[in-house]
Amino acid sequence: MRQWVSAPAALLLLVACSGGSVVKHEELASEMKQIRSLDAEGALLWEIVLSRHSTHAFARGEASYLHEAAKEHQRKLARARAAQGAERELERTRAAALGLIERIIALRLQIQ
Amino acid sequence: MKKVIQLTLGIMTALGGFVDLGQIVFTMQAGALFAYKLIWAIVLGGIAIMLYMEMCGRVAVVAQRPVFAVVRLRLGPRLGVATLVASNLLNLLTCAAELGAIAIVVQLLTGVNERVALIVGGLALGALVWMLHFQWIERTFGLLGLAMIVFAVAAWNLDPNWKSVAGGLLPGLATQGSHDLTLYAYFAVGIFSALLMEYEVHFYSSGAIEEKWTIKDLPENTIVSVSGIVLGSLLTCALLILGAIVFLPRDIFPDLLSTTALPVALPLGTTALKIALIGIFACVASAAIETALSSGYNICQFFGFKWDKNVSPLEVPRFTISWTGTLILALVIAVTGIKPLTLVNFSIIFGMVIMPFTYYPILTAARDPALMGEHVTGKVQDTLAWIFLGIIVIAALAAIPLMIATHSGQP
Numbered sequence: 001m002r003q004w005v006s007a008p009a010a011l012l013l014l015v016a017c018s019g020g021s022v023v024k025h026e027e028l029a030s031e032m033k034q035i036r037s038l039d040a041e042g043a044l045l046w047e048i049v050l051s052r053h054s055t056h057a058f059a060r061g062e063a064s065y066l067h068e069a070a071k072e073h074q075r076k077l078a079r080a081r082a083a084q085g086a087e088r089e090l091e092r093t094r095a096a097a098l099g100l101i102e103r104i105i106a107l108r109l110q111i112q
Numbered sequence: 113m114k115k116v117i118q119l120t121l122g123i124m125t126a127l128g129g130f131v132d133l134g135q136i137v138f139t140m141q142a143g144a145l146f147a148y149k150l151i152w153a154i155v156l157g158g159i160a161i162m163l164y165m166e167m168c169g170r171v172a173v174v175a176q177r178p179v180f181a182v183v184r185l186r187l188g189p190r191l192g193v194a195t196l197v198a199s200n201l202l203n204l205l206t207c208a209a210e211l212g213a214i215a216i217v218v219q220l221l222t223g224v225n226e227r228v229a230l231i232v233g234g235l236a237l238g239a240l241v242w243m244l245h246f247q248w249i250e251r252t253f254g255l256l257g258l259a260m261i262v263f264a265v266a267a268w269n270l271d272p273n274w275k276s277v278a279g280g281l282l283p284g285l286a287t288q289g290s291h292d293l294t295l296y297a298y299f300a301v302g303i304f305s306a307l308l309m310e311y312e313v314h315f316y317s318s319g320a321i322e323e324k325w326t327i328k329d330l331p332e333n334t335i336v337s338v339s340g341i342v343l344g345s346l347l348t349c350a351l352l353i354l355g356a357i358v359f360l361p362r363d364i365f366p367d368l369l370s371t372t373a374l375p376v377a378l379p380l381g382t383t384a385l386k387i388a389l390i391g392i393f394a395c396v397a398s399a400a401i402e403t404a405l406s407s408g409y410n411i412c413q414f415f416g417f418k419w420d421k422n423v424s425p426l427e428v429p430r431f432t433i434s435w436t437g438t439l440i441l442a443l444v445i446a447v448t449g450i451k452p453l454t455l456v457n458f459s460i461i462f463g464m465v466i467m468p469f470t471y472y473p474i475l476t477a478a479r480d481p482a483l484m485g486e487h488v489t490g491k492v493q494d495t496l497a498w499i500f501l502g503i504i505v506i507a508a509l510a511a512i513p514l515m516i517a518t519h520s521g522q523p
Contacts, residue, residue: 026291033523037365044362044374053381057223058389062370065216069368 023080028089035073035096042066042100042107049111056111063108070100123339130344131260131351132399133213133369134206134306134460136392137453139348140366140375142299143355145523148272151280151349153300157307158345160500162338163493164308164471167478168317169333173325174487178317179474180413186473195469196414200438202466203311203403203410205459207442210400211237212452216369217393221386227447233397234443238436241401246322246421249405253398259391262384264350266376270357277353291518298514298521301507302457305464307348308504311399313470314406318413322421330487365523369452404442408435457520464511467504475501 023031045062048054074097082090142150172178177185180199184192214237215230222229241249283300316337325333354375359366366372373392377385405421411434412419419431426432446452475497479489489497515521 030519030522033363034365034367036363037367037523040362040364041366041368041371041374044358044364044378048374048377053377054385055382058220058370058373058377058385060223061216061220062368062374065368065370 021080022083023086023090024083025086025089028082028086028093031073031077031093032096035070035093035100038066038070038073039100039103042104046107046110059111060108063104063111067101067104067108070097070104073097074101123336123343130340131257131347131395132206132306132309133210133396133452134302134309134456135348136351136372136395137366137369137456138299138302138306138460139351140355140359140372141521142303143352143357144359144365145299146296147356147360148277148280148352149284149296150299150303151277151352152283153303154307154345154348154352155281156503157304158341158348159496160304160504161308161312162341163497163500164474165313165316165337165341166334166493167474167489167497168313169320169325169337170330170487170489171474171477171484172317172320173327173330173333174485175477175483176321177477177483178321178409178413179314179470180410181416182477183470183473184414186476187469191469192414195466196410198462198466199310199314199410199470200407202459202463203407204438204442204445205455205462206309206311207400207403207407207438208445208450209452209455209459210396210403211442212446212450212455213369213396214393214400215446216452217389217396220370220373221389221393230446231443234439234446237397237400238439241405241435241439242425246319249401249421250319253394253401256394257391257398259387259394260347262376262380262387262391263354264347266378266380266384266388267350267353267357269379270354270375272353272357277349294514294517295521295523297510298518301464301511301514302460302521303348304503304507305460305467305511307345308467308471309460309463310467310470311403311406313474314409315402318406318409318419327487367453400439400442404435404439407438408432454520457515461511461515461520464504465508468501468508471501471504 042063045054045059045066049059074094077090077094077097080090139150139154142153168179171182175182180192180196183195187195211230211234214233215226218224218229218233219226244252320329320333351372355366358364358375358378364371369392373385373388376388408431409419411417412428412431417430418428420428445455475489475494477483478497479494481488
């Protein structure tokens with residue numbers, strides 16, 4: 001009985017201690033697409049705010065959700081380890097995530 | 113005249129209550145990725161739900177057996193219990209996702225903190241369901257859901273290329289590589305599943321009994337299920353068109369509920385944005401109520417307990433405990449902070465997997481002369497229903513492999 005309990009527990013511990021997952025080229029490409037998508041969403045929101053087509057509550061709420069999503073990508077990438085040959089791509093994606101966060105923070109400040 | 117008003121109200125309610133969180137997100141994402149190429153999946157799902165919803169209503173009226181009484185009868189107690197557990201688990205997840213979505217919409221509308229909106233909204237919804245009779249619940253949220261028509265107005269206003277839209281009626285392949293192809297298949301299955309979510313037929317057939325429909329009401333059953341779903345499917349097409357016009361050229365993959373309101377604000381402005389948010393609120397609140405009540409209906413119908421939303425909750429304690437329990441558990445899940453869209457993604461695919469176990473019993477019951485007498489399913493509808501059951505089984509088998517292959521639809 002003890003074996004049944006301890007084996008999954010050990011596995012869980014191993015996974016928890018092993019750091020982030022190894023990311024391959026395809027996953028990094030997908031991450032990059034999602035980062036660009038969030039960037040474009042921010043730009044669309046700003047376009048709508050500038051044309052006075054949004055309420056204050058909506059703009060603030062949407063910007064804060066974008067910020068949360070961007071931070072999630074950044075956290076995920078910070079934990080990730082690159083597969084062989086994908087090191088530079090991982091760095092580029094991390095930089096893109098940080099750039100996104102900066103732009104969204106700027107957007108939030110403009111909306112406040 | 114009274115009959116015409118009643119019928120119009122029924123159609124409007126069916127239209128308003130047709131769209132839910134899964135449909136809003138899946139169809140907009142599909143439009144953002146594949147433009148109009150997946151409109152055929154909406155048409156296919158629309159025809160399927162139309163056929164099966166009509167059968168559910170008819171079986172409930174003629175045989176006085178709602179869906180889960182039929183499931184027990186046709187699948188036997190063992191497989192029936194497995195279907196019951198799976199369906200109620202699905203209802204729980206969907207309800208949690210819809211409650212989470214309510215909180216997001218309330219925050220976007222009023223600026224209130226999301227966590228506060230979630231708890232207050234969940235409790236207020238529970239109190240409303242406790243107090244109101246079935247027809248009031250159905251009509252209030254169904255009619256409020258008509259605000260979703262603003263999405264269709266926005267789509268019309270953005271002047272889509274109607275020739276390309278019509279081209280989407282025929283299935284075509286996305287040919288930009290194997291990942292695109294699996295993603296295309298994933299969204300086709302997702303849209304199909306979102307339109308056919310089981311709780312809709314559980315709720316509809318229980319409603320037919322709650323509202324004491326008789327054989328005389330069978331034409332109304334046909335008219336309401338057909339017209340409501342045709343109009344609801346058109347609304348779903350409008351969501352896909354908005355995804356294609358607003359998001360696709362900007363390389364946006366709408367992965368946030370709040371983003372789905374942007375295509376309305378862009379052409380129509382602030383008032384339309386507020387109407388869109390009210391519409392989304394009504395849809396997700398209606399789905400949260402339907403999933404919670406469906407859990408109660410399912411348990412009581414399967415085990416033969418007394419159920420009725422038109423009597424005092426204390427007169428039907430098992431029914432009341434079942435739906436309130438589902439609502440409270442769903443609220444607890446939502447409070448943990450799991451994203452509604454993660455939950456809804458999972459519930460749509462999981463829902464597809466168990467779908468054959470809900471729709472097969474309905475199909476066989478509706479064509480059984482011993483049960484239905486002269487009201488058995490006609491030959492054309494029966495043939496179509498078997499074809500669609502085949503499609504449902506294929507989609508059910510493909511759902512989980514596609515979810516794994518596409519990392520839950522990530523582009």
